[in-house]
Amino acid sequence: MNPAKSLLLLLTALLAGCAVISEEACQAGLWYERGLQDGARGRGQSLVYDIARQCREYGVRVDTEAWLRGHEEGVAYFCTPENGYRQGRLGNSYEGVCTGPGADLFLAEYHRGLADYQVEMEYLQLARRYDDLRRQLIAVNAALASAGEEEQIRALQLHRSALRRELDLLDLQLRGFGFVGFSRFY
Structure with a gap:
């Protein structure tokens, strides 16, 4: 394989790794489920704008309302005190997704776990x-x-x-x- 073609394949692979969402995932839709997963991973709501921008490049419109509904439910799974400790203990960053009465408990446990990790x-x-x-x-x-x-x-x-x-x-x-x-x- 010639060097130019190798470089092009390498760059394509690197750029694909940077994609927020694949073309296949955009085509599949499943916006509620995707929002549920992203929320359960503690990803912030601003992610939906990156997803929409990426899917627009593939000619797909994102159902942001369905994604946001799923995200809200996923965040409820993420924002538990037990998960706060686990996230901190793993050294994971926190994107500030927890709100409401459970947020303080999540944050306290996250900081305790992060201190143990450090x-x-x-x-x-x-x-x-x-x-x-x-x-x-x-x-x-x-x-x-x-x-x-x-x-x-x-x-x-x-x-x-x-x-x-x-x-x-x-x-x-x-x-x-x-x-x-x-x-x-x-």
Whole structure:
């Protein structure tokens, strides 16, 4: 296949991935069902304008009233406190679709879940750095065992000391999460 044709296929695939809705979905209609799904996913009402614009390019008119009815019902499924926590815990963004008396409960649980997600991400980042430093320390110790020149030995010892200090600091940070077992092994 020639390079120009490959590039054209790649661009077509990328642009298709950016489409709000496929031509087949526009042709199928099912606007109430589509609105129900979009609402249950927490998507905002402004999405219907993007859908309408995309479908207009395919020569299809969107029944926005049916989509909005479905969306309203879908949002009711989305805006529960349990789902608020789940959305936050997954690190998902929130488009502000919840209104009414349940919105405050949803938001409180969303923020609680998001805080838990952020703590977990911070912990995982520290744990990955800890593991990386341990691997580096093992490599430095192996290099020290075979080092022959005094200058090389001093440089490796300095590097080992720096790694140990950073590991000690990470150990303290990881213990702050309530986990044990990150004690000094070197």
